Amino acid sequence: MKKIDNILQDQLIDIKNQGLYKQERIIETAQETEIDVLGKKVINFCANNYLGLANNEDIRKAAVDAINEWGFGLGSVRFICGTQTIHKDLENQISKFLKMDDTILYSSCFDANGGLFETILGPDDAIFSDELNHASIIDGIRLCKAQKFVYKNCNMDDLELKLKESKARVKMIATDGVFSMDGTIAPVDKIVEIAKKYDAITMVDDCHATGFLGKTGRGSAEYFNVLEEVDIITSTFGKALGGASGGFVSSSSEIVDTLRQKSRPYLFSNSLAPALVVACKKAIELIQENISLINKLSENTKYFRSNLSELGFEIKGSDHPIVPVMIYDAKNAVKLSEMLLQSNIYVIPFSFPVVPKGEARIRVQLSSSHTTEQLDKAIEAFNDCGKKLNII
Numbered sequence: 001m002k003k004i005d006n007i008l009q010d011q012l013i014d015i016k017n018q019g020l021y022k023q024e025r026i027i028e029t030a031q032e033t034e035i036d037v038l039g040k041k042v043i044n045f046c047a048n049n050y051l052g053l054a055n056n057e058d059i060r061k062a063a064v065d066a067i068n069e070w071g072f073g074l075g076s077v078r079f080i081c082g083t084q085t086i087h088k089d090l091e092n093q094i095s096k097f098l099k100m101d102d103t104i105l106y107s108s109c110f111d112a113n114g115g116l117f118e119t120i121l122g123p124d125d126a127i128f129s130d131e132l133n134h135a136s137i138i139d140g141i142r143l144c145k146a147q148k149f150v151y152k153n154c155n156m157d158d159l160e161l162k163l164k165e166s167k168a169r170v171k172m173i174a175t176d177g178v179f180s181m182d183g184t185i186a187p188v189d190k191i192v193e194i195a196k197k198y199d200a201i202t203m204v205d206d207c208h209a210t211g212f213l214g215k216t217g218r219g220s221a222e223y224f225n226v227l228e229e230v231d232i233i234t235s236t237f238g239k240a241l242g243g244a245s246g247g248f249v250s251s252s253s254e255i256v257d258t259l260r261q262k263s264r265p266y267l268f269s270n271s272l273a274p275a276l277v278v279a280c281k282k283a284i285e286l287i288q289e290n291i292s293l294i295n296k297l298s299e300n301t302k303y304f305r306s307n308l309s310e311l312g313f314e315i316k317g318s319d320h321p322i323v324p325v326m327i328y329d330a331k332n333a334v335k336l337s338e339m340l341l342q343s344n345i346y347v348i349p350f351s352f353p354v355v356p357k358g359e360a361r362i363r364v365q366l367s368s369s370h371t372t373e374q375l376d377k378a379i380e381a382f383n384d385c386g387k388k389l390n391i392i
């Protein structure tokens with residue numbers, strides 16, 4: 001063994017001893033509400049497959065047709081010979097959907113956030129970032145030379161206090177549209193209002209919102225009726241929009257054009273594969289043509305949240321298909337998830353350091369493709385197991 005392997009082995013043992021080692025669970029089927037895990041059929045409540053599009057027949061067909069028409073790969077970054085008609089089509093479609101000037105595609109939203117801040121902001125500027133922002137925003141901001149201020153989660157007083165003191169050239173407020181551990185929606189309406197007051201711009205990462213939050217699925221800004229007032233929206237194709245991979249930034253033509261000139265994950269990384277581009281386009285089309293998908297997800301969310309609350313569980317957040325069921329004690333959360341799995345309900349427990357100490361929870365994620373029967377089975381299992389563990 002080389003020296004580095006020894007060092008890492010010690011660290012890995014440490015991670016295991018702390019109970020923080022992450023074992024990947026193998027699913028033996030396509031991503032659906034019912035999947036095979038360890039040879040057993042379970043109902044899946046932990047995918048970001050909010051609209052059930054991950055294994056949608058029309059999207060699969062679009063991907064296959066795209067491979068036949070546009071080829072498998074491009075073997076080029078965008079600006080050399082990696083931009084096809086379909087890339088521009090998808091960018092235009094998203095711009096229209098989000099009512100923005102322009103959109104730029106990335107291989108992931110992690111890359112989109114990683115390539116955003118340092119490209120458009122410098123040492124004279126300042127970023128005001130929510131403390132619970134996604135790792136990719138934190139990393140993106142780390143790469144940037146702008147001054148950094150972290151405000152308390154969704155705390156507008158704290159945000160305002162920090163903005164008030166700043167004399168920066170450009171001030172940018174950066175927030176997740178939805179905080180995925182809590183299922184809470186950022187107060188984008190208030191953020192936009194405060195931004196106006198202090199001459200700041202706003203950046204919203206809508207990964208857990210694009211496609212299904214708001215009346216027509218345009219995300220957290222639409223949810224609060226301020227869609228055209230957010231300056232920058234970043235999001236992913238890896239969740240509601242088909243669940244494959246890819247991300248984007250939508251904004252003014254000046255911001256997007258600057259990203260095309262200078263954003264490193266865009267300039268120095270390969271183009272999105274044609275099958276993904278065409279299939280993601282299909283996903284957005286399907287969402288716009290079938291408003292019933294969004295409505296069904298919303299119904300499922302209300303149904304599950306209210307039923308679990310009535311049983312006596314404490315639920316965080318509101319109005320979002322991420323349903324954190326608060327257990328507080330980490331061991332109890334693990335025990336409950338194991339008992340639920342025995343009842344064929346597949347959910348994930350989260351504890352420190354993913355969430356604060358003593359705030360362990362089970363995170364249930366709903367999809368429009370969950371049937372009422374599946375939801376009822378989960379509710380019943382939560383009732384049985386919760387009583388056995390004296391949680392309710």
Ligand SMILES: *Cc1c(COP(=O)(O)O)cnc(C)c1O
Nearest residue numbers: 108109110134207236238246247
């Ligand atoms: C999932 C997620 C990302 C990462 O998106 P990828 O496209 O998978 O890289 C970024 N930000 C937030 C808030 C997310 O939830």
